[in-house]
Amino acid sequence: MAGESDAFEIACEVILSRTSLTGPQVRGSVRLALKEGGLRAKTVSTRQLLAVVERLMPERLVAQGLESDDARRVCDAVSTRLEAYTDPVQDIGPGSMLDRLDRAREKG
Numbered sequence: 001m002a003g004e005s006d007a008f009e010i011a012c013e014v015i016l017s018r019t020s021l022t023g024p025q026v027r028g029s030v031r032l033a034l035k036e037g038g039l040r041a042k043t044v045s046t047r048q049l050l051a052v053v054e055r056l057m058p059e060r061l062v063a064q065g066l067e068s069d070d071a072r073r074v075c076d077a078v079s080t081r082l083e084a085y086t087d088p089v090q091d092i093g094p095g096s097m098l099d100r101l102d103r104a105r106e107k108g
Helices: 006-018 023-036 044-054 057-063 068-083 094-107
Strands: none
Touching: 006 023, 006 044, 006 068, 023 044, 023 057, 044 057, 044 068, 057 068
């Protein structure tokens, strides 16, 4: 879908290639994880998405039927791909965003 950040598109592409989930399932799961972290697919930076993939995405993938170990491997692959990407979007400092992710996790 046009208008999403490159980081979002990369994450979805990796998850789609490593699971049997459909495109809408993948995109919806990533969007839900972003929403839990107070972020949006259109504006999420690579650094922000890396934090979401590490802290929130494994649970989302398990909810979609993946085994916990498989979900972790998929998230590791997403992280590896995102770390190799040079994001043109200015990253905000991770401190406040990571605090938000921790609070979201505590609520859920």
